[in-house]
Amino acid sequence: xxxxxxxxxxxxxxxxxxxxxxxxxxxxxxxxxxxxxxxxxxxxxxxxxxxxxxxxxxxxxxxxxxxxxxxxxxxxxxxxxxxxxxxxxxxxxxxxxxxxxxxxxxxxxxxxxxxxxxxxxxxxxxxxxxxxxxxxxxxxxxxxxxxxxxxxxxxxxxx
Amino acid sequence: xxxxxxxxxxxxxxxxxxxxxxxxxxxxxxxxxxxxxxxxxxxxxxxxxxxxxxxxxxxxxxxxxxxxxxxxxxxxxxxxxxxxxxxxxxxxxxxxxxxxxxxxxxxxxxxxxxxxxxxxxxxxxxxxxxxxxxxxxxxxxxxxxxxxxxxxxxxxxxxxxxxxxxxxx
Amino acid sequence: xxxxxxxxxxxxxxxxxxxxxxxxxxxxxxxxxxxxxxxxxxxxxxxxxxxxxxxxxxxxxxxxxxxxxxxxxxxxxxxxxxxxxxxxxxxxxxxxxxxxxxxxxxxxxxxxxxxxxxxxxxxxxxxxxxxxxxxxxxxxxxxxxxxxxxxxxxxxxxxxxxxxxxxxxxxxxxxxxxxxxxxxxxxxxxxxxxxxxxxxxxxxxxxxxxxxxxxxxxxxxxxxxxxxxxxxxxxxxxxxxxxxxxxxxxxxxxxxxxxxxxxxxxxxxxxxxxxxxxxxxxxxxxxxxxxxxxxxxxxxxxxxxxxxxxxxxxxxxxxxxxxxxxxxxxxxxxxxxxxxxxxxxxxxxxxxxxxxxxxxxxxxxxxxxxxxxxxxxxxxxxxxxxxxxx
Numbered sequence: 001x002x003x004x005x006x007x008x009x010x011x012x013x014x015x016x017x018x019x020x021x022x023x024x025x026x027x028x029x030x031x032x033x034x035x036x037x038x039x040x041x042x043x044x045x046x047x048x049x050x051x052x053x054x055x056x057x058x059x060x061x062x063x064x065x066x067x068x069x070x071x072x073x074x075x076x077x078x079x080x081x082x083x084x085x086x087x088x089x090x091x092x093x094x095x096x097x098x099x100x101x102x103x104x105x106x107x108x109x110x111x112x113x114x115x116x117x118x119x120x121x122x123x124x125x126x127x128x129x130x131x132x133x134x135x136x137x138x139x140x141x142x143x144x145x146x147x148x149x150x151x152x153x154x155x156x157x158x159x
Numbered sequence: 160x161x162x163x164x165x166x167x168x169x170x171x172x173x174x175x176x177x178x179x180x181x182x183x184x185x186x187x188x189x190x191x192x193x194x195x196x197x198x199x200x201x202x203x204x205x206x207x208x209x210x211x212x213x214x215x216x217x218x219x220x221x222x223x224x225x226x227x228x229x230x231x232x233x234x235x236x237x238x239x240x241x242x243x244x245x246x247x248x249x250x251x252x253x254x255x256x257x258x259x260x261x262x263x264x265x266x267x268x269x270x271x272x273x274x275x276x277x278x279x280x281x282x283x284x285x286x287x288x289x290x291x292x293x294x295x296x297x298x299x300x301x302x303x304x305x306x307x308x309x310x311x312x313x314x315x316x317x318x319x320x321x322x323x324x325x326x327x328x
Numbered sequence: 329x330x331x332x333x334x335x336x337x338x339x340x341x342x343x344x345x346x347x348x349x350x351x352x353x354x355x356x357x358x359x360x361x362x363x364x365x366x367x368x369x370x371x372x373x374x375x376x377x378x379x380x381x382x383x384x385x386x387x388x389x390x391x392x393x394x395x396x397x398x399x400x401x402x403x404x405x406x407x408x409x410x411x412x413x414x415x416x417x418x419x420x421x422x423x424x425x426x427x428x429x430x431x432x433x434x435x436x437x438x439x440x441x442x443x444x445x446x447x448x449x450x451x452x453x454x455x456x457x458x459x460x461x462x463x464x465x466x467x468x469x470x471x472x473x474x475x476x477x478x479x480x481x482x483x484x485x486x487x488x489x490x491x492x493x494x495x496x497x498x499x500x501x502x503x504x505x506x507x508x509x510x511x512x513x514x515x516x517x518x519x520x521x522x523x524x525x526x527x528x529x530x531x532x533x534x535x536x537x538x539x540x541x542x543x544x545x546x547x548x549x550x551x552x553x554x555x556x557x558x559x560x561x562x563x564x565x566x567x568x569x570x571x572x573x574x575x576x577x578x579x580x581x582x583x584x585x586x587x588x589x590x591x592x593x594x595x596x597x598x599x600x601x602x603x604x605x606x607x608x609x610x611x612x613x614x615x616x617x618x619x620x621x622x623x624x625x626x627x628x629x630x631x632x633x634x635x636x637x638x639x640x641x642x643x644x645x646x647x648x649x650x651x652x653x654x655x656x657x658x659x660x661x662x663x664x665x666x667x668x669x670x671x672x673x674x675x676x677x678x679x680x681x682x683x684x685x686x687x688x689x690x691x692x693x694x695x696x697x698x699x700x701x702x703x704x705x706x707x708x709x710x711x712x713x714x715x716x717x718x
Contacts, residue, residue, distance in 0.1 A: 014202045014316060015194040016462045021262070022453040024187045024388025024446050027172070029351030036183045063357045065398035068364065068371040146183035163684070167509050168358035169343030169543065170350060182349060186448070187388060195461040205462060225579065227463045233574055253484065253582065255476030257529035261468045263450045269530075272473045274481075274578045285578040287464050287477075295530075300484045319466045 028146075031060040034074070040146040043138040047112050049073045058112040078109035079136035080157055086120065086128060101125065107134060107154055121153030133157040200230040203242070209316035211308050213245045215280050223281045245279035248305035248327060252276050252285045256295045269295050275304060275324055291323030303327055331429040335555035335562035336421075336714065338367030338548035339675040343509040344663030347445040348542035352387050353399030355544035356441040359668075360401045363437070363546035367558055374548075375433035376406035380420030380440040382413070382666040385454035388446045400439035400546075413458075414616060414703025415570070416440065417545070417670015418710035422568045424549045425712075429565075434551045441544040442665035451540055458705060472537070476529035478582040478706055479619045483531060485583040486634030490531055494522035495640045496618035497535050500654050503647055504661020506687035509672075511539055511663035522618075538616045541663035545671040547678070561682050566696070567601070567713040569594030577705045588627030588702060588709035595698070595711040596629075604629050608713070609694035610680055611651060612673035614702040615658040624700055625653065627709065652690040655680060670701035670710070677714045 028036050031048060038046050047056045048071040050064035058077050063070055086105040092098050103120040120134060134154040144150040176182050197205055200216060204227055207214040215226035216239040223234070224243050231238055254273035258265055271290035276283060290298060291307060304324035314320040340362025342348075342355050350358070356379075364370065379393055379400050389395045393409025400407075408427075412419045417440050424438040444451050455471035482488070497517075504513035517535075525534035555562040571590035573580060580586075592604070601607045613624035622636035630651065631639055639645055645653035656662055656676035659669045677697035679685040696715040702708060 014197040014205055016197055016317075016466070017192070017194050018461060018465060019193065020189065020191040020385060020454065020457050022189065022191075022385055022388070022451075023448045024189065025177070025184055025448045026187070026388065026446055027182060027184050027347075027349050027351065029354045030170070030349065031354070032351065033183055033349065040183075061398075062354055063361065063399070065403040066371075068357075068361060068401055070361070147185060164362070164508070167341065167343045168350070168362070169345050169348055169355070169509070171343065171345035172347040172349050174347070176347075189385075189388070193461075197462045201462045225576070227460075227576070229576075233576070252578075253477045253481035255473055255480060255529045255531070256527075257470065257473055257476065258526075259470050259472060259528050261452055261456050261470045263452050263470070272467070272469065272477065272529075274477055274582075283579060283581055287459075287467065287469065287578050289467060300480070317466055318463050 031062045035060050036146045039138070039150045040144045043141070044076055045078045045109060045136065046074050047077045049075050055113045056111060057114050058109055058116055075111060077111035081107045081109035081112070081134060081154070083120070083130055083132045083134055084108050084115050085130060088125065103128065105154065118151060119153040120155070122155040127156065200228045204228050205316040208318065208320040209314045211311065211314070213247050213277060213306070215243050215245050215277070215284070217241050217243045224279065224284065226277050226280045226284050226286060243279065245277050248303060249275045249277040251290070251298065251300055251302045251304055253300060254290060254298050271295060271298060273324070288318070288321060289323040290325070292325035332431055333552040334425050334428040334565045335550050335552065336547050336565065336678045337550045337555050337559050337562060338363045338369065339546065339678050340366060341509055341545040341672060341675060342543050344511050344541045344543035344665055344668070346511065346539065346541060348443065352389065352396055352441050352443040355443065355542065356396050356399035356439050359544035359546040360399070360437060360439050363548050364401070367548050369435065369548060369558065371401050373435050374401055374405065374437045375435050376427055377402035377437045377439065378420050378424040378427065379407065379409045380411065380416040380667040380671065381409065382411065382416060382442055383454060385457070386442060386444045386447045386451055396441055401437050412572070412703055412708045412710065414614065414666055415670065415701045415708040415710040416667040416703065417672070418674060418699055418701035418712055419570060420667065420671060421547055421549065421565070421674050421712055422570060422710065424547070425565050425568055428549050428551050434554045436549045438547040438549060438671065439544065440667035440671040442668050443542045444540045444665060445542050470529065472529040472532055474577070474706060475617050476532045479531050479617065481582045482619055482623055488634070488637055490523060491519055492637040492641065493619045493622065494519045494536070495637070496615065496621045497522045497660050499640065499646060500615060500621070500658040500660040503655055503688065504657020507657045507662050509543070510657050510661050511541060512661050513657055532617065536618045538659035538664035541665040541669070543663060543665035543668045545668045545675055547671065547675060561716070563678050563681050563714050563716055565712060566715040567595035567597070567599030569598070569711040571709050572704070573707045575705050575707060577707065582706060584633060585623055585627040585702065585709060587707060588624055588700065589629060591709035591711045592628045595713050599713045599715070601713070608696055608698050609651070609692070610655065610677065610690055610697040611653045612656060612658070612676050612697070612699040613653065614670065614673070614700055615654055615660050616664055618660060620702065621654060621658065624702060628698065628700060628711070647688065647690055655685070655688050655690050673699040673701065674712055674714070681714060681716050
């Protein structure tokens with residue numbers, strides 16, 4: 001017997017099936033708690049600002065990753081912003097085709113330095129362009145539950 | 160330094176803070192399902208269990224017979240030399256009387272996991288399994304125990320083809 | 329060996345709690361920021377970051393090291409994450425040590441974080457997967473089983489009683505009453521409380537076990553030239569050691585942790601320690617379960633095999649004893665956010681040697697201390713020896 005031995009008739013190739021039986025429950029943390037509550041209650045998007053580095057984080061953080069200062073200045077950003085990049089999705093997570101293409105975009109909100117990942121909606125594929133102006137479309141207040149999906153999507157701003 | 164810090168960071172939550180939605184949170188199911196290859200050595204081990212036999216491997220250099228079998232000797236770092244059929248009995252090396260399942264759910268009737276040194280393998284070569292047909296307070300380290308197999312038709316080539324080990328004279 | 333001297337110059341930690349509001353990043357940041365502030369360094373002074381954290385499944389974040397990195401001060405810096413199960417918390421400063429000892433970095437930030445509360449319904453779902461998937465997991469083991477099997481073997485080989493071992497839990501939970509970050513400090517706990525607590529997996533009972541926790545700890549390591557510039561109380565890393573035994577845990581006699589002995593011998597040799605029982609003044613061995621403290625004291629050669637319970641009973645290991653053991657309160661008292669718990673032990677030795685441990689300060693001005701952690705499948709020993717002077 002050696003490590004080169006191939007499975008033979010005595011050694012059926014065999015798999016043992018199983019799973020890692022866990023679920024995850026994430027708190028939003030000190031910064032996230034305030035960020036998501038503001039979206040849920042007031043349909044406003046907040047960031048935190050490092051004055052020293054002249055940088056505004058969205059989603060907000062309690063610290064500046066550049067200089068490690070504790071961030072205590074909260075600023076409202078958006079709800080309008082600019083598309084920095086986008087992709088058109090034609091297949092779902094499991095690999096099956098999507099009925100309607102889904103558009104994911106990197107959106108730099110007005111007043112923010114970092115970018116937010118979110119969906120675009122109400123948009124013609126022909127109109128899609130980097131640099132296009134978009135605006136957050138919030139779900140009705142009753143449907144909001146403190147989630148990034150409380151922003152239904154971003155939609156093009158009419159000129 | 161610890162004596163200088165008045166208040167350390169860290170906000171403790173209660174389980175009720177989640178239930179009562181006092182804080183916001185999100186959940187996720189990773190859906191992490193796997194098909195693990197048993198491999199060459201354990202593949203044979205499982206196949207032999209289906210036949211109602213326990214098999215190990217032997218290294219001629221360090222003269223150890225090991226179980227569970229591996230196809231290389233982790234001491235000598237060379238391929239194992241032969242397969243060796245072992246007995247289906249052995250000795251309790253250590254055991255526990257447990258009242259918790261893997262997910263911390265409590266059970267009334269205790270589960271009796273043990274490390275059982277398998278006869279025919281080198282001294283100290285144990286496998287983890289369960290004890291049965293024994294009162295918890297009668298289990299002793301050093302006790303001789305024998306495998307109780309599932310009926311041949313029900314065996315699938317898994318460690319659970321042995322239901323448990325029971326005391327024997 | 330051509331290695332540079334390395335000092336611990338700063339430390340910080342969060343409270344250890346059952347469920348933290350903070351995200352893992354935020355916990356890491358709080359500890360790291362406190363450590364830097366404590367030695368008046370800024371992120372610009374940090375050349376690289378060593379991070380330790382346990383399996384992804386606890387926090388529920390894949391590439392957890394990368395996720396945590398900005399909170400650990402690693403933005404655009406050399407960054408490295410390591411993991412050896414429960415041994416991680418003492419392994420991570422070893423990673424930091426060789427970054428500095430090698431001459432690569434002058435200042436290395438060492439951060440350990442764990443947020444186990446994310447794992448639902450219970451972290452045991454993640455622990456289940458450390459068992460072999462073909463030969464063990466179908467038996468549906470609970471991690472407590474493996475500890476119970478080891479504890480029973482240890483008791484059997486030395487003829488020990490549960491009450492001999494419960495003394496460790498009592499000592500550590502009482503010590504933790506003086507720790508401002510502790511979860512389970514209790515100045516009034518008794519042996520009877522431990523012996524009367526729920527039997528989970530005999531011989532393991534509820535109060536023999538450390539809790540599931542969230543928290544973070546950080547250290548700042550510096551080369552000799554930097555250390556001497558920024559502090560008049562450098563605490564030197566005198567020796568490090570680590571060793572890993574076979575993953576075939578059922579093929580070993582669990583009554584004695586040989587791998588801890590190998591790790592300790594490596595560290596003693598580096599530190600020039602010939603008589604550890606005389607030269608080590610204060611010890612923080614890994615105590616996720618009360619018997620583990622005893623098991624590890626023996627593996628560290630600080631007690632004869634089977635004799636650690638006697639030392640405990642005679643008060644030798646009390647905070648005011650001849651060889652204080654877990655003066656912090658240990659994992660049993662302070663809590664067990666896995667990687668962070670190990671690093672807490674190194675931080676405790678740092679604070680004790682500097683005389684900065686507040687109410688927990690041991691008498692007698694110790695000059696050499698040892699922190700040890702343990703983990704994986706009853707398998708890994710990690711050791712750091714710290715000292716002042718020399």
